[in-house]
Amino acid sequence: xxxxxxxxxxxxxxxxxxxxxxxxxxxxxxxxxxxxxxxxxxxxxxxxxxxxxxxxxxxxxxxxxxxxxxxxxxxxxxxxxxxxxxxxxxxxxxxxxxxxxxxxxxxxxxxxxxxxxxxxxxxxxxxxxxxxxxxxxxxxxxxxxxxxxxxxxxxxxxxxxxxxxxxxxxxxxxxxxxxxxxxxxxxxx
Numbered sequence: 001x002x003x004x005x006x007x008x009x010x011x012x013x014x015x016x017x018x019x020x021x022x023x024x025x026x027x028x029x030x031x032x033x034x035x036x037x038x039x040x041x042x043x044x045x046x047x048x049x050x051x052x053x054x055x056x057x058x059x060x061x062x063x064x065x066x067x068x069x070x071x072x073x074x075x076x077x078x079x080x081x082x083x084x085x086x087x088x089x090x091x092x093x094x095x096x097x098x099x100x101x102x103x104x105x106x107x108x109x110x111x112x113x114x115x116x117x118x119x120x121x122x123x124x125x126x127x128x129x130x131x132x133x134x135x136x137x138x139x140x141x142x143x144x145x146x147x148x149x150x151x152x153x154x155x156x157x158x159x160x161x162x163x164x165x166x167x168x169x170x171x172x173x174x175x176x177x178x179x180x181x182x183x184x185x186x187x188x189x
Contacts, residue, residue, distance in 0.1 A: 004064035011061055012073055012102040020101055035110035037077025055079060075108035082112070 013020075019031045034040055036052035053061070058079040065071045076082045119128025127133060135141075 002068060004067035005070065007061060007064040008068055008070045008073060009102055016102060016104070016106065030105045030107045032107045032109050035075045035077065035108040035112075037075050037079070038110040038112055040110060051077070070103075073103060075106075076112045078112065078114075081114065 015033060015036055016031075019033070037058055039048050039051050041048050051058075055078060058077055061074060062071070062080045065074050071080070072085060074080055074085070076085055117125050117128070119125050
């Protein structure tokens with residue numbers, strides 16, 4: 001038995017345990033079980049309880065069920081939409097020959113309502129409905145201005161280098177010629 005099949009079987013046995021203990025011979029009626037992939041409200045206290053399985057564990061179960069072809073045995077949730085369940089393949093012929101108690105049909109209590117995300121249809125979920133982009137780092141905000149300035153300075157860089165070199169040569173005294181008297185004073189007084 002593959003690891004994917006074992007994971008799905010373990011999940012089903014854990015969730016169907018109360019029903020299987022009460023009535024080992026599965027009845028024709030579909031039992032109603034609380035969906036472990038969804039949060040539920042406690043009727044006595046009125047508080048919301050988190051889902052029994054985290055999103056990571058749900059994703060692992062969905063991957064295992066897809067690998068073993070048992071996607072139809074999982075309840076709908078955030079990681080498995082109802083449309084995926086309807087398009088999931090029916091039980092294989094070998095499963096139909098040997099009906100197992102953990103493969104019995106179940107009605108999952110609770111309905112998953114997917115959130116409508118603006119911009120998801122065009123692939124822009126992050127900035128959908130926002131007036132402007134997020135702040136970002138300073139280097140990200142100033143990169144356009146710096147790039148423009150760098151291009152402008154590099155445009156005539158050859159002429160600037162030549163001008164600097166000639167100016168520097170003019171100011172540097174020759175070591176073989178005698179020193180010239182300085183007519184100007186470097187000091188301000």
